[in-house]
Amino acid sequence: MSGKLIALTGATGFIGRHLLRTLSAQGYRVRVLLRRPVEVPEGASGAVVGDLARPMNMAAALSGVDAVVHSAGLAHAMSGAPEDDFRNSNTEATRKLAEAAQRARVGRFVFLSSIRAQVGSSAPAPLSEADAPEPTDPYGRSKLAAEEALAVTGLDWVALRPVxxxxxxxxxxxxALLKLARTPYPLPLASLTGRRSLVSVESLAGAVATVLEASGPLRRSLVVADPDPLTLPEMLTALRAGLGRGPGLLPCPVPLIGLACRATGREAAFDRLSGSLVARAEGLEALGWRPAQASRDGLAALARAGG
Incomplete structure (x- = not known):
């Protein structure tokens, strides 16, 4: 599909900026869809500015487009938002864009979903696309509902569920984890054994490129994850290695860590620290996708570069 025209939403966000850079470098022409007038991001071959809920704006945005990559939405970092906000930003906006893409005869629709469309903050066993989705919060439910909205269209769609x-x-x-690694103090976290899958934003951008180039139709959801899940101590060790430091981790009974977190109103943080969430990118790997780097190397490089 090199040289084809891609319509990209969310191009000014964390993931969207990397998508724009990767797709442009691979020879795609990228038209960014912006909600408000801003400087057109470097690498874009064009831009459409305006409310995409308006049919005229949507038609202009998708005219001549070969594929849509939809990365805009309300992020999980804003988990305190009302459920209606997640539904409007993540479900309804996706549904309207997909309907417009179908009218414009767009060839493929790539949706940046989330592993939270499939599961809560932890899982007792490794996940794959074959597992039934059971989201536990408004963000996850809004992402799953968006996937379900795509499934009833006639589009050749794919939803990526990054960890x-x-x-x-x-x-x-x-x-927050990077900030923790930068503290000069020893951390009493060496006893935590929960494993979590990670993926670099470069590997995620590579996954988008993989599904854009894959023969279709796809019409399914795919997990995006590195194959090497890490414990929290392993993540901190990698980050501090990138800072040129030793791990600086001390053992501490896990129940005591939990008690301290609960006493300071950080029970959710403890669940994230102590629980496991391991996912397997079996579908993507079958399409030929491979991560850009191992998680340990990527975390060290992130810290070394200053985050």
């Missing part, structure tokens, strides 16, 4: 994404400019949980 925790890291990379330059990251926010949310990974930014």
């Amino acid at each position: 925790l994404v890291y990379g330059a400019g990251v926010k949310g949980n990974m930014a």
